[in-house]
Amino acid sequence: MKRLRKWFIPALVILYLTGCSGTSQVTTPQPETNQGTQQAAESAGETERKTVYPLTITDATGNEITFEKAPERIVSTSPAETEILFALGLGENVVGVSDYDDYPAEALAKPKVGGVTSPNEEAILEQSPDLVIGGISMERPVAQKLQSLGLPVYITHPSSLDEIMQNILTVGIITDRQQQAEDVVAQMKADIKRVSDALQDIQADDQKKVYIEFAPGWTVGKGEYMDELIALAKGINIAGDTEGWNQISEEKVLLEDPDVILYADGVTDMTTGKSLDEIILNRSGWDKITAIQQSQVFGLDQNILSRPGPRITQGLIEVAKAVYPDRVK
Incomplete structure (x- = not known):
């Protein structure tokens, strides 16, 4: 069998994984956050955890992004990330999605910013986003070009269920939706336990x-x-x-x-x-x-x-x- 790693997956295969979506085989680093955020995340005295800004996050490519406040205008170039954003209750903040985003139904009405491998840079810029989020489908030169234009670009590459859940938690921290992210992950863990118990x-x-x-x-x-x-x-x-x-x-x-x-x-x-x-x-x-x-x-x-x-x-x-x-x- 011919095998391929993340950055070398042919465009045709990426389309199957992103019309579906796309991930592959670059290990997702545990996100690095500033101390204030960590303290907020670990505070047991609050009923709902709040992110402390400014917040610095390192994404899967090693790119470091600093957020002065919770993003208010978000463009997602990946169907998986769009699903995460809506699951966290951020539908109103999503101002652009890829041509393949179809879930939830509300995503269909969002402005389109092109394909998943090379989204339309002008379409993204027109939305004046303070966060652009994408997965393996976004080609590196595109991400670098958007970064050079001063846009905060966060790229994810989860290869395991733990990394997928960690990614959801990280997006929750970035967007100040930590409790919502933890609720989503709790349900995912319950699904895993359901299967584990049935097959133990x-x-x-x-x-x-x-x-x-x-x-x-x-x-x-x-x-x-x-x-x-x-x-x-x-x-x-x-x-x-x-x-x-x-x-x-x-x-x-x-x-x-x-x-x-x-x-x-x-x-x-x-x-x-x-x-x-x-x-x-x-x-x-x-x-x-x-x-x-x-x-x-x-x-x-x-x-x-x-x-x-x-x-x-x-x-x-x-x-x-x-x-x-x-x-x-």
Whole structure:
């Protein structure tokens, strides 16, 4: 399998992950904040935690941003980050989104600032934002150009559920929505516990082999949150011996003979127009795979599966239901 790290994912694959959204394999640093914010975050005497400004944050690229106050005009160039902002109750503060942002429904009415890899700089500037937030989909030169224009650009690259939840908490600190962020993360942790409790007695020898295809010809190995979803759902990722996003080897999938095949529902090949399930079911020799013979091929909501935001643990529940339908209701 050919593997690719974050900054080298082809644009076509990024579109699948960002029309869905996009993350990959650069470790997200724990955000560095100023002492005042930390003291505020740790204060047990307040019913609702408040951020102390000025606030300095270091994003996943190592870029340091200082906020003098809570951002009031926010542009999001990533569907996942848009979902985070709305989940924190910041919908009215969102003044621009990417062309792919479709959740929640209110995001559809927001001004569009272009694509996810190279958003329109002029469209962003027209909104006079005091925060531009994006994920792996934003190309580095674009981020650097926006930074050179004096815009505070915060880039995220979460590769695990812990990093996704930490990212939500960090956005909560930046925007002075700490309590809302903690409430969102608490629900996500409850989702994880629900799956863990339901599957806790499954032994290693009884775990099912799982193959996941999120875009035509592409799967995922260790070091990414999709692989973690499979592991938390007590599945064995047949691509788990690789790292990052990988072009599949059809022969390897045949050899591994997965018990369950998962795919991103609604995805179509941009060249042939064929749906992803049609592609999977009609590959040469794949009719011999156990998952196909036993009708254990399941499409999962592409956005929930691919967006590293508040709904990713709903994706975990859906993965667990597909792998062990008798245990996770």
